[in-house]
Amino acid sequence: MLFVYEGFALGKILPYFQFLLAKIFGFLVTLLPEGPSLWVGRRLGALAYHLVGERREVALENLHLALGPERSEQEIRSVAKRVFQNLGMTAVEFFRMPRMGEEALRQKVEVEGVEVLEGLLDNNRGGFLLLSHLGNWELMAPCGRFFGLGVSVVAKPIKKNPWLDRWVTEIRERVGLEVIPTEGASKKVLRALSQGRWIGILIDQRAKRREAVWVNFFGRKAPTTPALSVLALRTRAPVVPVFMVREEGGRHRLIFKEPVKLVDTGDVKGDIEVNTGQMTQILESMIRQYPDQWFWVHRRWERKKKSRP
Template identity: 55%
Template sequence: MIAYIQYLFLKGFGFFVNLLPENFSLSLGRSMGKIGYFLDWEHRKVALENLRIAFGQEKSEEEIRSIAKRTFQNLGMMSVEFFRIHRMDAEAFKTRLEIEGLANFEKVRNNKKGALLLLSHFGNWELMGLLTKGLGSQVMVIAKPVRKNKWVDRMITDIRESSGLEVVPSEKASRKILQALSQNRMVGILIDQRAKLSEGVMADFFGRKASTTPALAVLGMRTGAPILPLYLLRNGTGKYRLVIREPIELIQTGDVKNDVVANTELVNRSLEGMIRQYPDQWFWVHRRWERKKSGRRH
């Protein structure tokens, strides 16, 4: 019953924000983020702890708290944009989009090996389907289902697929990934969430080891498909910038175990570089690193 009520609440929220003019709805989302920073003490605590781990020696406490506040505002706007995806047209979306590194995208698309897209919870990652559709490519993304709420899971999947993505549950992904790559398609994998210790590798991230999925490294080494980092930045209200980095040059020495770790660290390094440039656009509210309890005030 509670799960269904949650679903109805989200449906109602989505209906409401679609009644509003876009700029007004985004202002509402920003305000929600400001309020959320003060009311959602648990995620605020996680964000501040993460930021201290990443930037504790580089930024003041005031700077860290400022980044955390802007992160919440970005997430508030993103939640509004997510529920407006079905109203967005891919061609119209391109008029709001500045692209950096388009040649990298075209080169990979023309190599006939498919591509592995390095995706992360950065900027507004949920709009990735619209922009790749606008570039003439359909992308398959691997997503963890919302196991505790089948109605919300179905709703989220429907919205994502309305943007042009093919969404595949992570537990059913292996065969479909290989099939998609053999058809010269692009497969997006989110790499920035803490992996289970039994499934991840300990790879450096902001100078500290973090359990990271080795999926991109393993698939890239196994198939020869290039790993292409994509980052969608917020570039003002209702405007965006897509940054497409050069494909990651994988290390292959023949020592598979060590190569997987080394290549996973290359993946993390790409993301870390973008976060350092735009720290308020990453998903700091996820507990990325394992750590001991701290008595520090938040």
């Protein structure tokens, strides 16, 4: 039973303390020039690799499952460490994002494949963006202004820390992003689409078994949300894969890929599985190119249950 003092549960103290630490960190990195702040993020990421043992082990386990036959143990550990460094720099850039003007952002971000959007923007229909936790995915939000895009994203709330959740949502909204919580998202997504907005949906995290379709990801079946395939087939709206990858010197490259060629045979269940599978393969192809920039700290595959003796 939680100890309660003057209406404040002890169980709420830790999340609030985490929120305060994040606020302080976010404030401090905005005071530093960009170069030193990224250095701090990289160093903190390297420190987290050594201190946050559970997440490190998840990353190493995932990397062994995905890349084990192709990489040595030393290479896998090196990739895992760089993953944490990328996450540290991503956190720094996220907190600095609201203070970044459009011109400064244009100087940091090179755009590749913008011609993909040209024909799609003419009809003002809107569409879907196939997203993943690659590079600095958060930095894509303010880049929508480059193309006059109204961008929404379906995001999971941080349920264990409502203070942090509100603050993160506020930062995203300050750079022009509409945040749609996952619960009851379908109606809001359809409304946003009818307004000509582009809706980003991430499909690279483990989905609940009862809601998932099982598709190949690095040669192993992974429970994956079918939400994007379902919505795309229902609306016939285009699905454009987009990625933000990190480059040297604090620069980034925003990459638009050709729209996904949706399979629509009339077999709803089969089509959803096929389309989710091909979207996942697009993500895998990019992750293979930038393995040290993906979110390996998330347990993407279900763990095998240990057999009883």
